[in-house]
Amino acid sequence: MKNKAENYFNCKKTLKNNVFLLFLIVLFPLFTYGQKGPDFSILTDKSFQKLYQNPEDCISYSQSLLISDKNLEHKIVLRNILSQAYAMQGNYVQSLNIYNQKEEEEGIGKYGQLHFIHLFSEYSLADQYQNLGLYSQSKKIISNILQNKDLLKSRDMKVKTTIAKLYQLQAINLGITRNYPEAFQNLIISNQYLTGHNKENTILLWENKIFRASYLLRQNKLEEAKKLLDEIIREVKNNGDYPFITAFAYENLSRYYFQKEDYNTAIKSLENGLLQIENLPYNNIKIVFYELFTKNYLALNNDEKYHHYNNLYTDLKTKLDSNKKEGIQYIVKLVETYNKKNFEIQKQNKIRQFRNITIVVLFFVLGIVAYFLYESRRSKDLKKQLVFFEKQKEREKAIQLHFSTLKNGIEKEKEQKITEKESPKVSKEKEDEILQRLQEWELSTNFLSKNMSISILSAQTEINTKYLSEVINSNKGKNFNAYINELRINHIASLLKNDPAFLNYKVSYLAEYSGFSSHGAFTNVFKSVTGMSPNHYIQEIIKNKRS
Numbered sequence: 001m002k003n004k005a006e007n008y009f010n011c012k013k014t015l016k017n018n019v020f021l022l023f024l025i026v027l028f029p030l031f032t033y034g035q036k037g038p039d040f041s042i043l044t045d046k047s048f049q050k051l052y053q054n055p056e057d058c059i060s061y062s063q064s065l066l067i068s069d070k071n072l073e074h075k076i077v078l079r080n081i082l083s084q085a086y087a088m089q090g091n092y093v094q095s096l097n098i099y100n101q102k103e104e105e106e107g108i109g110k111y112g113q114l115h116f117i118h119l120f121s122e123y124s125l126a127d128q129y130q131n132l133g134l135y136s137q138s139k140k141i142i143s144n145i146l147q148n149k150d151l152l153k154s155r156d157m158k159v160k161t162t163i164a165k166l167y168q169l170q171a172i173n174l175g176i177t178r179n180y181p182e183a184f185q186n187l188i189i190s191n192q193y194l195t196g197h198n199k200e201n202t203i204l205l206w207e208n209k210i211f212r213a214s215y216l217l218r219q220n221k222l223e224e225a226k227k228l229l230d231e232i233i234r235e236v237k238n239n240g241d242y243p244f245i246t247a248f249a250y251e252n253l254s255r256y257y258f259q260k261e262d263y264n265t266a267i268k269s270l271e272n273g274l275l276q277i278e279n280l281p282y283n284n285i286k287i288v289f290y291e292l293f294t295k296n297y298l299a300l301n302n303d304e305k306y307h308h309y310n311n312l313y314t315d316l317k318t319k320l321d322s323n324k325k326e327g328i329q330y331i332v333k334l335v336e337t338y339n340k341k342n343f344e345i346q347k348q349n350k351i352r353q354f355r356n357i358t359i360v361v362l363f364f365v366l367g368i369v370a371y372f373l374y375e376s377r378r379s380k381d382l383k384k385q386l387v388f389f390e391k392q393k394e395r396e397k398a399i400q401l402h403f404s405t406l407k408n409g410i411e412k413e414k415e416q417k418i419t420e421k422e423s424p425k426v427s428k429e430k431e432d433e434i435l436q437r438l439q440e441w442e443l444s445t446n447f448l449s450k451n452m453s454i455s456i457l458s459a460q461t462e463i464n465t466k467y468l469s470e471v472i473n474s475n476k477g478k479n480f481n482a483y484i485n486e487l488r489i490n491h492i493a494s495l496l497k498n499d500p501a502f503l504n505y506k507v508s509y510l511a512e513y514s515g516f517s518s519h520g521a522f523t524n525v526f527k528s529v530t531g532m533s534p535n536h537y538i539q540e541i542i543k544n545k546r547s
Helices: 002-034 042-053 055-068 072-089 093-099 109-132 135-145 157-176 180-193 199-218 222-238 241-258 265-277 283-298 301-376 382-422 428-442 455-462 467-474 478-499 500-504 506-513 518-528 534-546
Strands: none
Touching: 002 500, 042 072, 042 180, 042 199, 042 506, 055 180, 072 093, 072 283, 072 382, 093 109, 093 301, 109 157, 109 301, 135 157, 135 199, 135 455, 157 199, 199 222, 199 478, 222 534, 241 265, 241 283, 241 478, 241 534, 265 283, 265 301, 283 301, 283 500, 301 455, 428 455, 455 467, 455 478, 467 478, 478 500, 478 506, 478 534, 500 534, 506 518, 506 534
16 A cells, blocks of 8 residues: 555656656747847847947947848848948948948848848949939939839838838939929838838938928928928937937028028027037038038138138048049949949850750751651652752751851941940930930039049949040030039029028139139139129129119
8 A cells, every 4th residue: 555655656746747847848949039139120220220329339239230140131231231320421432342242142042032132232222322422323223123013012111111211312312403392202202111110210200301391491491491390309309319310400400590691590500410410420411510600600701710610621521522532433343343244144144045046956957857867768759858858958058047147147246336336426316315414414513523523424424434525525515624614603603693692702612612623713714604703793793682
């Protein structure tokens, strides 16, 4: 009886131990799952926040994530954030270096993953073009992407956010050419895709509001713009520390007061904005602040402050223009290399395709020959044999003629390409296309850059330099330098006529603003274009306004 009891308790104890062990086996995976790190979307959201808080912190944080993460999709998102951080600092070459990094495993992955990677890569390239002031190239890439109706219907949150960014970029491109109705429409569509409840979506919505306010100011809808800007500044203050967004809003608020000719309040807005980013390397927006300070202090005739901020502006502009020039040269080489590789791949594919077709044709011909030979052996009818061989000869001639024609066609195509390369003569159709592109480019203010050259214009318009030179000479009646200088003079003359603030500026500032290397050069060109000196032109405008 005692042994039975002991056996009973031993069995019960063993059963309890087994149940406990089974319990641990079942719960262990759940426990370890709960101990995993945070979701990647949370990490990237934090990285995106840091982009608008401190670009250096953003770079350090994003690089640490990039090292530890092996997922291709994650890597390309992190690289884009890193690239934007360097661009905000004005380091465009490093921004392009980050964009241009490739993964060995890039061809591996699910279809959906590769689809997103391609979409995000195209968005990143459009962003790079825009950072460098190559707006037409950026616009072209985005237009091609947004033609994909299936893509626009995607419910994937990361795809929707990327589409929202594309519409935002396109709105900026349209704003550059003063196409404000379409710019507003693109901002509205961008907002419709920002349905996520994360910080990235919130920040993008704030940016869209500021861009909208900026375009309203340019249309002289001042009060509507101010209402938006005041609203954004309140929202940002209530939702955390975002120095870049706050500075961006104050920058546009200062423009409101400048247009109202309340220069002191405009300066206070600039001081509030600059205070947010003074110790942060946001060089791409700092230069805008320095320029606006210069304009306001010039309007107030405060020479000391004017010279202080003008020196800061000039130094930083020289540095950023140099970086941008290097960036443009880099991206031109990058695109050339890509096109060259793509051409080589297409060439190899055509050769491979031609070889395969040739092999198939040869096997087909050999098959026919073998079949008819076999049939001829079975037939004793000499007439049929003669007919067969006559037909065979005709086929061989036809094949030879086919290959000869194909060969001649290829050689003619090569000769045509060589002729096209050797002859820079522009056809009427090509000339009209170039004139159309130049007309679109003239709507921007890229010609105000001191570094403007025919090679940079070529990069911005995607037109061969020889064609550009020929069309400008034949249609504009002047060489490249005279063409650019005339655009500059027409632009500054229009500003003097339509913006009263410019009448208070010194001629030296007008020369600097217009992209001329010296006061004397500006005066000479101004006189040659308008028939009078800048001072005489300004006095005439003032007289007309008084009368």
